[in-house]
Amino acid sequence: MSDEEDSTPRGQQRIFGAGITRKTIQFVPAAIAPTQATQLAPPNVPSISPGDRYLNIVLKDGMPTEGHHSTSTEVPNHEKRPSQQQLELRGALCEICNLPIEASEGKTSTASTIHESSIAHMVCLTHSHPPSHLDRSRQGLKYLSSYGWDPDSREGLGATGEGIRAPIKAKVKNNTVGLGVKLKGTKKPPEAKLERLDAKQIRKKDMEDRRKRERLQEMLYRNDDVEKYLGGG
Secondary structure (H helix, E strand, C coil): CCCCCCCCCCCCCCCCCCCCCCCCCCCCCCCCCHHHHHHCCCCCCCCHHHHHHHHHHHCCCCCCCCCEEEECCHHHHHHHHCHHHHHHHHCCCCCCCCCEEECCCCEEEHHHHHHHHHHHHHHCCCCCCCCCCCCCCCCEEEEEEECCCCHCCCCCCCCHHHHHHCCCCCCCCCCCCCCCCCCCCCCCCCCCCCCCCCCCHHHHHHHHHHHHHHHHHHHHHHCHHHHHHHCCC
């Protein structure tokens, strides 16, 4: 057994972290005396409400902070009620996004156009779905439309719309066989297996192809008169 190993029984060993000095934690008491509460109360410093701060950042001209400071001792009803001056600066509220429409030098049409092109307004608009991609000249679509089905309604088939949205995709049938009939003997022939040759077999096959090619050339280009003259025939 090495010197570093501790031979003390497990029940007599010291708890991990024993002997380490720790600082005492000063917990906050549950109840504070009235005198201490007045001393710990934050000073009555005016602060800007979140709505006014947001308008100061968003609006071009900015919102005046004078006269609009709210303190922690104010009643919540006064914070929710904007003043007349604040309503005039904000302008009319949009019915869709409930945001103020900023008036630009008395031009209401220009201000409304700028507001309608803003991202905050366009996000609140209802999404318009594109028309269905189905071909209107199909007989199946005409048949379903005659029974009241609208392909642009984004609802399924059936009276209550619980079916699939699009009809079954048609496939071209190039034969005259009835539906579901399977022809016999239409199986594809098995593919021939590739024969792998070694170097000796490849050399032998090359020599046979060369003899065959020479024999074919001799049969095509052989001239008997020339052979008699040269004494080869």
